[in-house]
Amino acid sequence: MHNNIMAAGSRDRPPMLATGRYAQWRSRFLRYVDTRPNGDALRKCILEGPYTPTTVIIPAVPATDNSPAVPEQTTVETILNMSPKNKAHFESEKEAIHLILTGIGDEIYSTVDACKTAHEMWEAIERLQQGESLNIQDVKTNLFWEFGQFTSHDGETIESYYTRFYKMMNEMIRNNLTVATMQVNVQFLQQLQPEWSRFVTIVKQQHKLDEVSYHKLFDILKQYQKEVNELRAERMAKNANPLALVATAQPYQDPYYQTSKSHKSSAPISKASLPTRSHATTRHKGKETAKPITPPSESAYEEDSDPEQAQKTSSEG
Structure with missing residues (x-):
């Protein structure tokens, strides 16, 4: 004032x-x-x-009975x-x-x-x-250029981004530069990092950008900073070691691979027992009847659970 x-x-x-x-x-x-x-x-x-001051002309004064004549003269003005x-x-x-x-x-x-x-x-x-x-x-030209080139920094918080934007807008106002509210808000939202895109969409759906200030948009967006930090951390992890993430995610994407891996880890197969099991036969009335081939994990479980059956099998062999 x-x-x-x-x-x-x-x-x-x-x-x-x-x-x-x-x-x-x-x-x-x-x-x-x-x-x-x-x-x-x-x-x-x-x-x-x-x-x-200039020179002035003093007219001549004719003589009188009481005074002599005074000739014309010039003098400096006072x-x-x-x-x-x-x-x-x-x-x-x-x-x-x-x-x-x-x-x-x-x-x-x-x-x-x-x-x-x-x-x-x-x-x-x-x-x-x-x-x-x-x-x-x-100055005005530079400020307009800065406004058009303004963007957020990778990893920057919404508070830091808003502070820099706020200072730039104040400088434009101080130099009598006016920008439409819609243009200001669009610039403020579009220049955020990709992690903000989902939340920017929410803001655009809920508010008319030609009626709300960018200060209000900041108040709305800052409540999503935690979610943005999580998305940012996930992106950085992918960029740091993409092959490790693929290897970790593959068993969950391939049920067959997951099942095979669980069998191998729970019951290791002895190399010496495989040929014996697969070629074992039983004499019955002069004929050879082949035993059904039992998966290694199941046969190992049966031998451990029924000792008598395991002893009989070994004696017959």
Whole structure:
């Protein structure tokens, strides 16, 4: 509020020149000058320069009975023989200088104060502000470019991302750059890392991006930071050792492989017993009847559970 009052001025003081506001200040300053009782004279001092006394011609005076004739002569104009209009112009110079110095800041005060007249000061301010205007345009161009290139960093938290975005938007506002709310929100959401895509979709479905602020979007998204961290950790693990993850996941994808592996690990097969079991025969009424081949794991279980059957088999052999 105080800055706005200073910029606008008051009845007792001229407006203050603010960065990037030269055009507005110039108009306000001259309007303020016009409100002064000697406004015309002040305006002449500022825009044209101080009144310079000239030579005046004093007409000849004819002789009279009491005095001799006085010839025509020229003399330098003084405050005593100036016209009222010229006198007002002449006397307003110091006031004009005071008003100008009152209306500028410290950053250009020394440069302007070095000038000798109010008009020189006025032109110096204009030159300084034209150069500043060029610099401001460069700043604006750079800020628009930064806005278009803004993106989140890999592994960055939503708080850090929001803080950087917030600073950039404040800098744009400070330089009188305006961007539509919809464009700001789209940029804020689209530049997040891929882990945020699911939650960005949720936000877009629940809110109208041309009506809500990016501050509100941040408040909504930060509640998903934990889930994003988990997705990020999973992605980093895959990138670090993809072959190990494939080997670990394969038994769960192949039931046959899982079953075969469980048989091998629970009952190792003796190489010496396999031929004996597979070729064992029994004499019955002169004929050879082949025994059914029993899987190694099942035969091992039967021999352990029925000792008598195991002894009979060994005696027959």
